């Protein structure tokens with residue numbers, strides 16, 4: 001039993017998007033495409049290398065200068081504009097970051113605080129709420145019950161750990177024994193009965209015990225969270241008297 005649950009009204013987000021002030025012009029994104037001011041939408045500007053001449057001076061002569069075709073624009077007199085296909089992205093002039101200014105509902109933040117969870121995205125679970133109806137004595141009893149459970153769960157984990165360590169040394173012995181057997185015989189001679197079953201059985205049993213220990217650890221974690229929640233209620237109750 002967790003003290004808090006995710007708020008179902010807002011899916012745990014804590015707020016809703018305000019439906020009243022989304023800017024229709026930019027679809028609430030806050031930016032729109034506009035014609036590029038440099039090329040006026042043409043996507044091409046005058047070639048900077050030849051300044052739109054289409055040719056560049058290569059040799060200054062006494063009677064006549066020598067020109068060659070501009071290497072940059074290849075004589076077209078224009079080069080590509082830095083914009084994207086004649087368009088640039090600009091701030092939407094009709095709104096403030098996607099929201100029309102002065103929304104009376106959300107103060108133009110675009111977010112309405114969820115009233116169910118007061119914006120936190122979390123609500124007290126039914127179990128946590130039910131604690132408020134208990135007396136301090138009852139609460140202490142609930143807490144002690146959990147602390148006792150935590151203590152016995154810890155003992156159980158301790159037992160499992162020592163069981164695992166016994167099994168590990170058993171396995172080590174078995175592996176050493178099997179290694180000797182293999183080395184004592186010629187490589188191609190079949191050993192009667194094959195490998196001892198424990199070589200596979202013990203690791204499997206260890207894995208099972210480790211997963212049991214993990215399950216109990218989770219139980220302890222939950223119980224600790226409950227104890228913390230109960231302590232919080234006790235503190236509030238004692239402060240109120």
Ligand SMILES: [Zn+2]
Pocket residue numbers: 018019020021022103104105106107108109110111
């Ligand atoms: Zn709004």
Ligand SMILES: [Zn+2]
Pocket residue numbers: 023024025026027028029030031092093094095096098099
């Ligand atoms: Zn807009």
Ligand SMILES: [Zn+2]
Pocket residue numbers: 036037038039040041042043044081082083084086087
């Ligand atoms: Zn442009």
Ligand SMILES: [Zn+2]
Pocket residue numbers: 047048049050051052053054055070071072073074075076077078
């Ligand atoms: Zn040019």
Ligand SMILES: [Zn+2]
Pocket residue numbers: 007008009010011012013014015114115116117118119120121122
């Ligand atoms: Zn909520």
